[in-house]
Amino acid sequence: MSAPLAAEGHALSLGRRQNQISLLRSRQFDLVVVGGGITGAGIALDAASRGLKVALVEKSDFASGTSSRSTKLIHGGLRYLAQLRFRLTREALLERSLLQKLAPHLVEPIPFVFPIYHKRLEVWRVNTGLWLYDFMAGIRRTRIHHRLSRAETLKRVPELNPNDLRAGFVYYDSRTDDARLVVEVLKAAVDYGAVVANYLKAEQILAADGRAHGVVVRDLIGGETFDVHARKVVVAAGVWLDRVLEGSDVVPKQRVRPAKGVHLIVSRSRFGGDTAVVFPTPDNRLMFVIPWQGATLIGTTDTDYDGPLDEPRASRADLDYILGVVNSMFPNVHLTDADVVSIQAGLRPLIAHAGDSTAKISREDRVFENADGTIAIAGGKLTTYRRMGRKVVDLVVRRLREEGVLLRKLRSRTRDVPLGGFAERPRRRFSRFIRRRKTRVRPPVGASAAWLSPETVQRLWRSYGANWEAIANLAAQDRTLAEPIVAGQDAIKAEVVFATRHEMARTLCDVLARRTHVALLAPDQARAAVADVATLMAHELGWDETETRRQIALYDQEIEQFSVEPLRGAGRQTSKLE
Numbered sequence: 001m002s003a004p005l006a007a008e009g010h011a012l013s014l015g016r017r018q019n020q021i022s023l024l025r026s027r028q029f030d031l032v033v034v035g036g037g038i039t040g041a042g043i044a045l046d047a048a049s050r051g052l053k054v055a056l057v058e059k060s061d062f063a064s065g066t067s068s069r070s071t072k073l074i075h076g077g078l079r080y081l082a083q084l085r086f087r088l089t090r091e092a093l094l095e096r097s098l099l100q101k102l103a104p105h106l107v108e109p110i111p112f113v114f115p116i117y118h119k120r121l122e123v124w125r126v127n128t129g130l131w132l133y134d135f136m137a138g139i140r141r142t143r144i145h146h147r148l149s150r151a152e153t154l155k156r157v158p159e160l161n162p163n164d165l166r167a168g169f170v171y172y173d174s175r176t177d178d179a180r181l182v183v184e185v186l187k188a189a190v191d192y193g194a195v196v197a198n199y200l201k202a203e204q205i206l207a208a209d210g211r212a213h214g215v216v217v218r219d220l221i222g223g224e225t226f227d228v229h230a231r232k233v234v235v236a237a238g239v240w241l242d243r244v245l246e247g248s249d250v251v252p253k254q255r256v257r258p259a260k261g262v263h264l265i266v267s268r269s270r271f272g273g274d275t276a277v278v279f280p281t282p283d284n285r286l287m288f289v290i291p292w293q294g295a296t297l298i299g300t301t302d303t304d305y306d307g308p309l310d311e312p313r314a315s316r317a318d319l320d321y322i323l324g325v326v327n328s329m330f331p332n333v334h335l336t337d338a339d340v341v342s343i344q345a346g347l348r349p350l351i352a353h354a355g356d357s358t359a360k361i362s363r364e365d366r367v368f369e370n371a372d373g374t375i376a377i378a379g380g381k382l383t384t385y386r387r388m389g390r391k392v393v394d395l396v397v398r399r400l401r402e403e404g405v406l407l408r409k410l411r412s413r414t415r416d417v418p419l420g421g422f423a424e425r426p427r428r429r430f431s432r433f434i435r436r437r438k439t440r441v442r443p444p445v446g447a448s449a450a451w452l453s454p455e456t457v458q459r460l461w462r463s464y465g466a467n468w469e470a471i472a473n474l475a476a477q478d479r480t481l482a483e484p485i486v487a488g489q490d491a492i493k494a495e496v497v498f499a500t501r502h503e504m505a506r507t508l509c510d511v512l513a514r515r516t517h518v519a520l521l522a523p524d525q526a527r528a529a530v531a532d533v534a535t536l537m538a539h540e541l542g543w544d545e546t547e548t549r550r551q552i553a554l555y556d557q558e559i560e561q562f563s564v565e566p567l568r569g570a571g572r573q574t575s576k577l578e
Contacts, residue, residue: 011184011191011421012467013502020197021219025226027195029055030405031396032215032228034202034244035236036060037067038178038382041185042389042414043236048192049417050393050410055228056186056194057217059201059240060310061510063182066238067382068514069346071263071299072292074099074107074383075173076137078114078278079286080363081129086136088364092383093137096174099383103419105465106181107174109143110291112276113157114169115329123147123167130171145171157277159330175276175290178382179514180463183503184419185385198504204247205233205374212372221506231405232396235376238349239309245376255368256378257352258309262318263299265342265520270333271296281325289326294490295341295521298326305347311558314345316567340564342520351379367392373399386414420465451475451482452492459490463516464498471498486529491516496533500540508533508555513562525559 014020031047033040036058048054058064076093077085099107114130116123130145146169153168154160186196199220206214206227214229237244239258268291277289290297301318323335351366365380365388375395380388390412400406452460452472460468474494475482481494499505499515511533512519512526519526526533530552538548560566 011187011419012470014183014187014190014196014504017197017504017506020195021200021222023195024055024057024197024200024217024228027053027055027229029053029195029228029230030400031055031232031234032057032230033234033236034215035238035240036062036182036186036196036198037065037236037238038063038182038185038385039067039238039377039380039388040234040236041182041189042385043234043377043392044194044196044389045185045189045192045417046386046389046393046412046414047396048189048194049413050397052393052396052410054189054194055230056189056196057200057202057215057228058196058198059220061198061507061514062186062196062504063179063514064510065240066346066348067182068179069261069263069344070178070382071261071288072175072178072290072297073173073288074176076133076383077363077381078129078133081133081136085364088384089133090136091387092381093133093142095383095386097137097141098386098415099176100174102417103176103181103184103465105420105462106184107176108462109172109174110274110276111170112173112278113148113153114171114278115153115157115160115165116167116169117164118166120166126169130169133171143172145169156275157273159271159333160277161329161331170275173276175292176382177293177463177517179517181382181419183515184465187421187503188417188419196504199506202237202244205244205372207372210372212370212374231400231403233374234392234396235374236392237376238378239347241349241376241378243309245370245374254352255366255376257350258305259348259350260303260305260312260318260345261300261348262314262322262343262345263297264319264322264340265292265295265297265344266335266339267341268295270335270339271330277329279329282328287322287325287329289330293517293521298322302348309347311561312345312347313561314343314567318345319343319564319567337564337568341523342525342562343564343567344520344562349378365391367395369395375399390414421467422465451479456482456490456492460492460495463495470502471495474498485512485516485533486518486522486526489518489521491518493532493536496536497540500537505537506541507558508537508551509558511537512555513559519559520562525563527556527559530555 030052032055033043044054044056074096076089081089134144148168150165200217201220202215203218204216205212212233214227216227218225235241235244239256241256274291278286281287326335363381368376377392397410460471471494474497483493485491485493495516496511499511505511505515534548534552
C-alpha cells in the first residue's frame with residue numbers, strides 16, 4: 001500500500017454540512033441511501049466508487065444507532081460456526097482479512113483465550129472448531145490457534161476460575177472502533193463524490209406513477225423540509241427500516257425483529273493484560289471480555305426488544321445478568337455496580353422470524369425490493385458491511401441498466417479502497433495471477449513533537465490513520481488543543497475541533513460519545529469536560545450563549561443512557577434471558 005496522502009487531504013473530510021445540504025437540494029442522484037450506519041455507509045462507498053451519483057441522509061448522527069453499540073469486533077463468529085452457518089463464517093473471515101489491510105489502524109488482530117471446563121471431549125470439540133475457523137480464514141492469512149495447558153491458561157488469564165479448568169486455547173480475531181469505522185467509510189465515499197449529511201430525517205418516499213424517485217427529508221437542525229431526487233431509493237435504516245418503508249408498502253410488513261444487546265465498560269485495572277477472553281455462558285451464549293480503548297468491554301446479551309427504538313436503555317436485569325456471568329467466570333474480580341464506568345444498549349436489526357429466540361436467528365442479511373422499486377436491506381453484521389454494500393449496489397446497477405440509465409456494468413471496487421486517508425492500491429490486470437510483495441502500513445513508531453507525546457501520536461494514528469497529522473497540526477497551531485479532553489484519558493482537544501470541522505459533529509454527544517468515546521470511558525460520562533468542549537464547538541459552529549447552554553442541557557439528557565447510576569437504585573434482579 002502506498003504512502004499516506006493526509007497532507008493532500010485524501011479522504012480527510014465529510015465536507016461542510018450546509019454545503020452538502022445545498023447539493024442534496026439541487027442535484028439529481030442515481031441513488032439516495034437512507035441510513036448512516038455501517039450498512040448505509042458501505043452502500044454509499046461502493047456506489048460512489050463505481051462512479052454513481054450518491055446521496056446519503058441520516059436522521060441522527062452517523063453511527064448513532066447499532067453501529068456504535070457493537071462488541072467492537074471484526075470477526076468470523078465462533079457462535080455462527082457452532083451453529084453450522086459455514087457460509088456466513090467464511091464470508092466474515094475473508095472480510096476480516098481484507099479489512100486488516102484496508103483499515104490497518106482500525107482493525108487490529110488480538111489474541112483471545114477460550115478456557116475449557118469440565119469435559120475432556122470439549123477440548124477436542126473446540127480444537128476441531130478452531131482448526132476449521134483457521135482453515136476458513138486461510139492458513140496464510142491468519143495466526144494459527146494453539147492449545148494451552150491448565151497452568152498456561154491461568155498464567156495467561158490469572159483471574160479465571162480455576163475449578164474444573166482443563167485447558168485453554170488461544171485464537172486470533174480483530175477488534176475495532178465501530179463508530180470511527182463508519183466515519184472513515186463515509187469519508188472515503190465523499191472522496192469519491194458522494195453527498196452525505198446527518199440530522200436529516202427521511203419522512204416520506206417520493207413516488208410518481210407507482211415508482212419511487214426520491215425522499216422528502218426534514219432538517220432537524222435547520223427545520224426546513226425539502227426533496228432529494230434520485231432514480232433509486234435504498235433504505236439501510238437498521239431497526240427503523242419498517243418505519244421508513246411504512247408508507248410505501250401496499251400491505252405493511254414486518255421485516256425486522258429488534259434484539260437488544262448490552263455491553264459494560266469497566267476499568268482496565270479490574271482485568272489486567274491485553275488478552276481478550278471469550279467463554280460460553282450457562283444459557284449457551286458467548287460472553288466477551290475485551291481490552292478496548294484503555295478500558296475493558298464486556299458483553300453481550302441477546303433478548304427480544306419491543307420498546308422505543310431511539311436510545312434503547314439497559315435494564316437492571318441486563319446489568320445483573322452480565323455481572324453474574326462474569327463473576328462466575330472470574331470469581332476473584334468481584335465486579336459490582338461501582339466498577340461499571342458506563343453501560344450501553346444497542347439494537348440488532350435481525351430478519352423477522354417467528355418462534356426462535358433472538359440468539360438463534362441468523363445474522364445473515366436479506367435484500368428486499370418493493371413494488372415501487374425501493375430497495376432495502378436488513379440483518380447482517382459489522383464485519384460483512386462491504387459485501388452487503390456490494391450486493392445492494394449490484395442490484396441497483398442491474399435495475400438502472402434495465403431502465404436504460406446505464407449502458408455498461410459497473411463492478412465493485414471496494415476491495416481496493418483503503419480507509420483512513422491511505423492511498424488507493426492500483427488495480428492491475430491479471431493481478432490475481434501476480435505474486436505481490438506483501439506491504440503493511442505501520443503506525444508512526446517513535447514519532448513525536450514537542451506538543452504531543454508518542455502515546456498521543458499512537459492514539460491519533462489508531463483513530464484517524466494517515467490523517468493523524470491533521471489533528472497534530474491543529475495542536476501545533478494552538479498548544480492548548482494538545483491538552484486532554486478529560487484528565488486521565490488519551491483523547492485531546494484538537495480532536496473536538498477536527499470532529500466539528502471535518503466529521504460533521506453537531507452535538508456534544510456526537511464528539512464525546514462517538515468521535516472520541518470519552519463519554520463511555522470517563523466515570524462521570526465526561527460531564528466535567530462539557531463546558532470546555534462546548535466552548536470549542538461554539539467557536540466552530542457559531543453558537544451563542546443561549547445555544548451553548550441548550551447543547552449542554554441536551555448532553556445531560558442524552559448521556560444518561562450510558563450511566564449506570566439510574567440502575568443502582570432499581571435493586572438487584574434475577575435475569576433469565578431468552
